[in-house]
Amino acid sequence: MSVQWWLRKPYAVLVLVLLLSLLLGACGNHAGPKEVVFWTSVTDDIDMQAQRDIATAFNQANPTLHVRVVPEPSTGIGDSTALITSVRGGVGPDAFLMDRFTVGQQAALGLLADLYPYTSKEQNLTGQYLPFAWSETQFQGHPYALPMDTDARVLYYNKTVLRAAGIDPAELDPKNGPIKMSKLKELAFKVNHKDAHGNYDRVGFIPWFGQAFHTTWALDYGAQFFDNKQCQLTPLEPAMLKTFTMYHDWSQALDFQKISTFTATYQPANALPSQNPFYSNHLAFKIDGDWDLSSIKQYVPKLDYGVTYMPVPDDRSTPFTWSGGFAMTIPTGASNPDGGYRFLRFMAGPEGQRIYTKETSHLPTWKALLDEKQLYDPGHLFFARTLAFSVSRPPLPVGGQISDELASVQDKVDFNTASPKEALQEFYNRVQPQMQQYCPFKLEGWSNPYK
Template identity: 85%
Template sequence: MSIRHWLRKPHGVLLLLFLLSMVLGACGSNAGGPKEVVYWTGITDDIDMKAQRDIADAFNKANPDLHVRVVPEPSTGTGDSTALITSVRGGVGPDVYLIDRFTVGQQAALGLLSDLYPYTSKESQDLSKQYLPFAWAETLFQGHPYGIPMDTDARVLYYNKTVLREAGIDPAILDPKNGPIKMSKLQELAFKVDHKDAHGNYDRVGFIPWYGQAFHTTWALDYGAQFFNNSTCQLTPFEPAMLNTFNMYHDWSQALDYQKISTFTSTYQPANALPSQNPFYTNHLAFKIDGDWDLSSIKQYVPKLDYGVTYMPVPDDRTTPFTWSGGFALTIPTGANNADGGYRFLRFMAGPDGQRIYTQETSHLPTWKALLDEKQLYDPGHTFFVQTLAYSVSRPPLPVGGQISDELSSVQDKVDFNTATPKAALQEYYNRVQPQMQQYCPFKLEGWSNPYK
């Protein structure tokens, strides 16, 4: 009798299914060996992958009853949850999932992440006290943690000493010992640097307030935006900080001539240019806002660059330093097959042992507070960034965080191109995002506030 003929018999199909389930069951249980923990990560560059695998190896060695399998799962961008949705809905999701911490609230609201309070409430210590406050706050949804902070970063003002000297400016005035520079002073210095060639095109620019990490969220947080009103469950597009942000964009883009600045950036940093080719590296741009990750690029591509870093610029009525931080969080997807094992790995990786490995191998900054005092973990360039974390704030963990970011980018473009006034563009932002937020109301943004209001 042929296999095809045998499978036509009902008993044949049932027996085949039984045998297949036995094989799959044996594979899933690892044939009586350590129970598997499946870990998905969207950070897949060589350096970070090595660090994550080293953390998994250290955990496996310390926990012989479990075995972590690291699975690269690249995403298409911040907030992209396509792979997670598909896997969770199909019941084949990972046990631990690394995501942009900013999106924890959004993914939790969609029902994709497990509430970790049943685990954290049994800890012998209050975990919320062990992590940087802004990082812990970013993992909360309706007052409960849906992720554990992994790493973080910080943003500062980079200044090119060569360009400043060419413009007759002493770089010493930017020394962090002098405190953060005021916005009006930065504008004064930047306009002094600006220079055009014989054709009227910029060949040297002081500062572009939409270049690098100088985008809407940076300025909104710096000016003290709250983004959301807990009492009314409404977005707050017209709060003073939002208006200050986009009025600043409007005024500065008009003063510089947005089109001429676009020509400048496309000239000195054209599309598909080498990483070493950007106006700050080639001594054509005096100031830029960027993160600590740029230190490695400078070291690799322009090691002789004469530059410094200082605090972010602040509004004229404030002297307190400011920065904001992003980073990633470890989560347990809904319906994980080995949630208990997943939590054990999650706690190891996001705890001091795992973060110590990650910090040393990747130069990311830790969120476990005690590690900030372990100076041997950092190269000298990172020391200042570590200090700025005392002044850091995160983005508000709203369930429509991704939509807010996308729509504020649209507002920024309209204001920069002068196709809409700040108020009109912000009204359109509200009209688009508030209906999406409304479906979660009543909602309280617990554990987060912007202290710079």
């Protein structure tokens, strides 16, 4: 019997139709998982590997979804170029890891999706995160991101340099509490030393070196930055004036030009990370973050140093630090927002943060993970403890502009080209008109407890 004869039979056609239906159905049942496109602005080798590992763990736990990790480095604080282009072009990602400080600014521009429809379905999600980190994700009372990681700032002290100046490093033991600004200045000026040519070869402390910049001191002195009732920035509030008066007085006492020569000598522009005056025993104190622990371990493992609380104003004894970090967001118009949120919740939840903390030595924002001591090396435990009293920067829609303009104020005061009050008034004149576009606006869920 020929094949052609068999196919001419009526029942043969029916059998073929059934076979084709089964085949197509089988193909449909084995369709690939739905893609979640994930952009990240944190693109160094260690962090990228950790994020890929988190994506792999998520994909294994969620077989109907597949996360594709795409590095998308930022060119600076508040840079929205890539996000604006992608959102307006309708080709934005489903999830994005970005600087948490910029969430309010990006939300105000309409670039981020409101996460309240998702977070409102979860019981007490707010309470699982460190308060300062959660508050930094808010815009107009709604969350536009989930906090991912965080950091903390402390005072590092070089024991070798202190001993050379006749100072007992035990004075800086954290058991003694935070050092007062007047005491720090006393010790720092005792360390200062100049060579035969009148140039510094040893310096105690530089209030604008490392993480000792405008926002650090403004928060430490208790700045509130914004008046909700007036919808006004507050650069002339007492804490701001104290901050920049301190800069002025200290830069004049040190001679700013000579300090500039010192830093250019011991840490010139584009120097290797290992070339640092603190590492080479030429600087006694510096304010920096927990990320510096890995640099010390890599470049100067035998450095004799310690860490203690940040210096505080003379009229306060409570310890202080502030924290930044990154957050997971869903850009506006994402093609797979539900899948994006599931990944957000995993990466910024205990599963993802546990992987990230262990592989990168960043600190978590999920509170329960702070009790998992095995995630931290001994040096990190002190930083982890400071998170209990940390504060964030205020999540204002002009946060990037504020940071840029305060840097300009700092330069003017350090170079003595304007008084603190004059420079801060110029700051107000430049940034308040940009803030005015968002008025009426209320900074909800944030305040500086150190006021």
